[in-house]
Amino acid sequence: MSKSNDSMKKTLTVAFLLCLVCSIIVSGAAVALKPLQERNQEHDRRSNILVAAGLIQPREATFERVDELFSQMHIRVVDLRTGQYTDAVSPEQFDQLRAASDPQMSSALAQDPAGIRRLEHYGLVYLVGDVDHPERIILPVRGSGLWSTLHGFLALEGDGNTIAGLGFYQHAETPGLGGEVDNPNWKAQWPGKQVFASGTLEPRLGLASNPNPDYEVDTLAGATLTARGVTNLLRFWVGEQGYGPFLAQFQ
Incomplete structure (x- = not known):
């Protein structure tokens, strides 16, 4: 059977x-x-x-x-410690986020307003037009919000001071609150704002409930911590620890 x-x-x-x-x-x-x-x-x-x-x-x-x-864009690598262009790494092969987690390619931050813990030694910049006298300068930015790390790009005019645009491509902030960083109406407030206080390299851009018309945009209603995070990360990346020394040469 x-x-x-x-x-x-x-x-x-x-x-x-x-x-x-x-x-x-x-x-x-x-x-x-x-x-x-x-x-x-x-x-x-x-x-x-x-x-x-x-x-x-x-x-x-x-x-x-x-x-x-x-x-038509030019990709360059900037040594964030000096603010100068460098050939130490290839712009086509360099992974900035991966470098931030590599102890050989980054340093721990004693002062960390952006909440990123470690800062890579090198950063990418994207240039429109002539490399030495660009029409636009685009910088990768990131930092902690309420629930997540926001990743985006800040675009500046060739003077290194006037904002041309801002956009975040990755985050997990609350829809309708912190998630309003994706709202086209909110993003449309940024072009034309100034990054630095007049005649200085002090970052003034940010969000506020009563915004300064030269430097700030309306805050995110009901999303205080996300708004604070966006302000902190923007000021960090255009400040002395970030791309500030690089941007100084265009002013």
Whole structure:
């Protein structure tokens, strides 16, 4: 008499083979789709840089258009300790966030208003126009909000002082409150604001309930900690510990 097909051994064998086949399919799909995922991630990064710089609208960010505009930009590496350009690392290969977690490529912060803990030695800058006399200067910025680290780009005019745009591409702030950093109406308040107090390198940009018309924009209603975090991170990255020494040469 043949053995029953409901035996424990056969059940486990079928389950094992099914899991094996599924794992092979999932692994194969992940490997096959990785280039596409990386391409989409790079497209998203470039799009956010161009949107922050005011060079393109989100609805216009097709692959072809983004690649065309981005090819006209210059990417340079700045030594944040000196404010000077450096060839110590390749701008095409340098991962600024990864460098921040590498003890050989970063330093712990004794004063950390942005809440990032460690500061990388080198930072990327994206330049529109001539490298020595750019029309726009785009800086990556990041810092702690209420629930998350906000990652974005701050775009400045060629004087290194006038804001051209600001955008955050990654955060987990509360929708309708801190998440209003994504609101186009709020972002539209930034162009034209000044970064530094007149005749100084003291950062004055930020958010306030009664904003100074030259330096500040309206705060985020009901999101005090997110608003404070945005102010702190912006002032940090344009200050002495961040890109401040680099920006000084354009003023």
